Amino acid sequence: MYKVKEAFYTLQGEGAQAGRAAVFCRFSKCNLWTGREKDRAAAVCNFCDTDFVGTDGQNGGVFETAEALADHILGLWPDAPGAPYVVCTGGEPLLQLDEPLIEAFHKVGFEVGVETNGTLPAPAGIDWLCVSPKADAPVVIEACDELKLVYPQPEAMPERFVHFNARHLFLSPMASPSAPDGSTDPIKQSNTRKATDYCLANPRWRLTLQMHKIIGID
Numbered sequence: 166m167y168k169v170k171e172a173f174y175t176l177q178g179e180g181a182q183a184g185r186a187a188v189f190c191r192f193s194k195c196n197l198w199t200g201r202e203k204d205r206a207a208a209v210c211n212f213c214d215t216d217f218v219g220t221d222g223q224n225g226g227v228f229e230t231a232e233a234l235a236d237h238i239l240g241l242w243p244d245a246p247g248a249p250y251v252v253c254t255g256g257e258p259l260l261q262l263d264e265p266l267i268e269a270f271h272k273v274g275f276e277v278g279v280e281t282n283g284t285l286p287a288p289a290g291i292d293w294l295c296v297s298p299k300a301d302a303p304v305v306i307e308a309c310d311e312l313k314l315v316y317p318q319p320e321a322m323p324e325r326f327v328h329f330n331a332r333h334l335f336l337s338p339m340a341s342p343s344a345p346d347g348s349t350d351p352i353k354q355s356n357t358r359k360a361t362d363y364c365l366a367n368p369r370w371r372l373t374l375q376m377h378k379i380i381g382i383d
């Protein structure tokens with residue numbers, strides 16, 4: 166059984182695949198935060214920008230089989246040429262994503278991307294793996310396509326990950342709901358300047374912005 170908060174067709178907004186059309190499949194639940202505001206301050210991950218509680222979002226629901234979920238996601242892909250791409254996110258997708266679901270996605274033609282906090286083992290068959298470490302939570306995944314570190318995190322500074330086995334190293338400015346001007350636009354946030362300065366001083370790291378927030382799409 167798979168619990169999905171929401172699913173939607175959009176452009177990947179972050180990392181090396183930014184700009185690519187994808188169906189996002191947002192799984193319910195996370196192992197580093199309950200998703201309830203009253204628990205945020207005490208959570209391991211306390212800056213999350215996402216509602217992943219329950220199954221009541223757009224195209225969300227409970228799916229009894231991998232095939233049923235893969236068919237549901239396929240229904241959100243347009244009838245047009247181009248390689249179908251699904252991004253499994255959450256919440257923490259590796260609480261639920263298993264090999265049968267990856268196989269079911271492949272069977273209906275999807276490439277499978279995953280956005281994970283890296284604290285749980287990844288099943289075989291993922292086509293694009295993005296690891297985004299959180300605070301002092303131990304990362305158990307040993308290799309990935311991109312490491313996308315939200316910056317700054319005092320307990321997870323880039324120096325800890327510079328030798329990680331990743332094809333790409335990205336810094337993503339932490340979006341803070343408490344920006345002085347109340348803005349959620351990454352361009353206007355002070356963490357964007359901090360991440361920019363870090364990348365200028367440490368050219369192994371590349372800057373990525375949450376493009377979807379800038380252009381106002383999901």
Ligand SMILES: C[S@@+](CC[C@H](N)C(=O)[O-])C[C@H]1O[C@@H](n2cnc3c(N)ncnc32)[C@H](O)[C@@H]1O
Pocket residue numbers: 195212213214215254255256257258280281282283296297313315337338339340341
């Ligand atoms: C909501 S998380 C879900 C996937 C997984 N639990 C994880 O943390 O990678 C999706 C992406 O959003 C990023 N993210 C969450 N909150 C953010 C924030 N306040 N600012 C910037 N990126 C954020 C995460 O680091 C991750 O790369």
Ligand SMILES: Nc1nc2[nH]cc(C(=O)O)c2c(=O)[nH]1
Pocket residue numbers: 175176177178179189215254255280377382383
């Ligand atoms: N457009 C868009 N791109 C994204 N990349 C990672 C996201 C996520 O929440 O996992 C995300 C998201 O929520 N929307």
Ligand code: SF4
Pocket residue numbers: 195196197198210211212213214215217255256257282299
């Ligand atoms: S690990 Fe990911 S889903 Fe969980 S609270 Fe942090 S950013 Fe949100």
Ligand SMILES: [Mg+2]
Pocket residue numbers: 214215
């Ligand atoms: Mg997001």
